Amino acid sequence: MDSFFSLSKLFWFLARPDHLLVWMLLVGLFSLWAGWRRFGAVLLGCNLLLFLLFLLMPLGDALLMPLEKRFPQAEKTADVDGILVLGGGELAEESLFWGQPQLNQAAERLMIIPVLARQYPQAKIVFSGGSGSVLRPEFRGGDVASEYLDAVGLSDRVLIERHSRNTYENALNTIDSLEGVPKGRWLLVTSAFHMPRSIGVFRRQGWDLTPYPVDYRALSSDGARLDPGLWENLRDTETAMREWVGLVAYYLTNKTSQLFPAPLELKAPAN
Structure with missing residues (x-):
């Protein structure tokens, strides 16, 4: 790895x-x-x-x-057992330097946690994010998330996994932290463009989560304007x-279940 x-x-x-x-x-x-x-x-x-x-x-x-249209936004439902949020919106080195949480364009990943925590008060919440840097691995997104969640009064509610360096390790380390793939319906929160690869990685590990995309970037499919x-x-x-x-690299190295993962087709009920 x-x-x-x-x-x-x-x-x-x-x-x-x-x-x-x-x-x-x-x-x-x-x-x-x-x-x-x-x-x-x-x-x-x-x-x-x-x-x-x-x-x-x-x-x-x-x-x-x-990428962003591949998985639709999740329908609101009361039946949610857990919420998994992937890191990527944290500026760990800047946060340490300035003494307060600093976030980048993917801040919605972290900002949505208080909303979902209030919407699903019984759901377990996990945040997974370490450092993707080769030169400065000591600065970790999980530490920024921990500081932010403590400031909004959710430090006791959210389990922080701070060792993952990429999406593949997000899956392995989260499953290890939860002592196996949990049962029930779990939401997966990440940027919309990142959702296909994330879903594929977790499916490869036997965990089919419900996509909850955030952090949309594209305004139009017309790149010629x-x-x-x-x-x-x-x-x-x-x-x-x-x-x-x-997507291609993860598929060729058997880290994702499909080249371009898509929503699962709902099976028709048996007569």
Whole structure:
């Protein structure tokens, strides 16, 4: 598992869209300097075209929409035995530095806990999130969640699992913390774009949870419309590409049950 974690981080450092633009620029300039003028010119031209596309168009929306629409929002019901929340919205290093919980764009994952705790007062709640960083593994999302939940008076209500480094470990460590796959209906709370891979991972472990997606990003499936904003468009494209690559990698390494998990079909009642 350690090799998979390290290799996945190395691959994404090289392949993420903003870094890819830098590599293309450097290789293109080097090619011109080395005398490979045609190759360098083509590479720099492609680099400029991609830069302009990211500057002007929300390409990430077209990639995010299929992920976010894969699982519908859960219907409200009183029959909930437990709630599992996956980390990802916590800024652990910033939280320690400033002495208060700091959250990123996925803050809805953590913010929804008080709402669900009030809506389902009898349900068990688990938060699973450690550190996905290779360089700073000591800063963990579970510690931020613990501080936040203590501030809103829920520290005694929520079990914190703080050792997971990725979605696969979320499943293994949570099941281990609960001493096996629990019975009953459990909600799985994570970002909408992350839900397909998460559901697939837990299904592989024999746990079929009810999706409760939050943190939607896409506004339209039309990535060809004009919406200038380099940083925002790059960010959303990176988020989507990381998730699509993660789906393929998890499927090829047998960590998820399907390449692109979907809602289970309801079986018709027997006559």
